[in-house]
Amino acid sequence: MPNEKPLLSLRDVGKTYPNGTVAVSGLNLDVGEHEFVSLLGPSGCGKSTALKMMAGLIPISSGQLAWGGYALADRAADLSFVFQEPTLMPWATVFDNVWLPLRLRGLGRAACHSEVMSQLESVGLGAFADVYPRELSGGMKMRVSIARALITKPKLLLMDEPFAALDEMTRFKLNNDLLKAWERDRFTVVFVTHSVYESVYLSQRIVVMAARPGRVVGEVGVTQPQPRHESFRTTPDYSRWCIEVSQALAHSGEMAQVSA
Numbered sequence: 001m002p003n004e005k006p007l008l009s010l011r012d013v014g015k016t017y018p019n020g021t022v023a024v025s026g027l028n029l030d031v032g033e034h035e036f037v038s039l040l041g042p043s044g045c046g047k048s049t050a051l052k053m054m055a056g057l058i059p060i061s062s063g064q065l066a067w068g069g070y071a072l073a074d075r076a077a078d079l080s081f082v083f084q085e086p087t088l089m090p091w092a093t094v095f096d097n098v099w100l101p102l103r104l105r106g107l108g109r110a111a112c113h114s115e116v117m118s119q120l121e122s123v124g125l126g127a128f129a130d131v132y133p134r135e136l137s138g139g140m141k142m143r144v145s146i147a148r149a150l151i152t153k154p155k156l157l158l159m160d161e162p163f164a165a166l167d168e169m170t171r172f173k174l175n176n177d178l179l180k181a182w183e184r185d186r187f188t189v190v191f192v193t194h195s196v197y198e199s200v201y202l203s204q205r206i207v208v209m210a211a212r213p214g215r216v217v218g219e220v221g222v223t224q225p226q227p228r229h230e231s232f233r234t235t236p237d238y239s240r241w242c243i244e245v246s247q248a249l250a251h252s253g254e255m256a257q258v259s260a
């Protein structure tokens with residue numbers, strides 16, 4: 001962790017759903033300021049559940065979750081969440097979708113105009129402010145979703161497999177744009193994915209999880225310096241990290257089978 005004081009701290013956090021499913025058990029994790037951490041693991045290992053607990057969207061069942069020493073509820077305004085689906089309002093323009101979080105804080109359209117436009121420009125959609133979501137490709141919709149998440153200048157951006165539904169070329173482009181935004185605005189990211197390649201490309205640290213019960217089984221630090229560019233994907237170092245992470249993941253599968 002690059003910073004001494006964690007922005008987000010989970011101690012022995014567990015989540016049991018009302019139907020008795022133990023989705024997460026004994027989760028310990030510190031996330032530093034301006035860190036980029038991925039949660040990687042097979043479907044059902046509790047990644048989304050962990051992220052939702054970090055966001056305060058669902059309560060934890062056991063343990064402690066703190067954010068910079070404050071209760072998470074006090075800091076809810078400082079975090080944003082990006083889901084796998086862009087979840088845009090179909091009846092509203094791109095501009096109005098991105099303006100929404102500021103509007104909910106009582107800020108008028110005129111007062112927000114330059115901020116919304118500059119956020120749209122930073123995701124390459126400056127020329128699309130007046131169009132409706134139905135006119136956009138999947139990648140463009142996700143760019144709007146990210147712009148909407150970043151318009152409030154969050155300290156913490158929680159992303160739940162945001163690019164999983166996109167084709168590979170679009171996904172690569174959005175990976176690069178996300179890294180640029182992260183370097184520019186210095187927010188912290190916790191990124192959920194089941195792609196080894198994506199996690200290595202983006203993250204400084206990869207937390208490997210296993211299922212039944214969902215838990216952390218390994219951690220890999222990706223020390224490749226930032227900023228990273230497309231050329232990183234074809235380097236021997238990238239391959240080495242992908243192998244290391246794949247092995248940790250394979251090991252997590254074996255452990256899950258043993259404990260099942």
Ligand code: ADP
Pocket residue numbers: 017018019021022023041042043044045046047048049050214
């Ligand atoms: P992942 O994101 O890694 O795919 P999830 O956090 O979605 O994993 O799910 C972890 C486990 O919890 C799974 O067994 C899943 O079926 C279960 N689960 C998720 N949400 C609920 C819920 N609302 N009620 C009951 N079980 C759930």
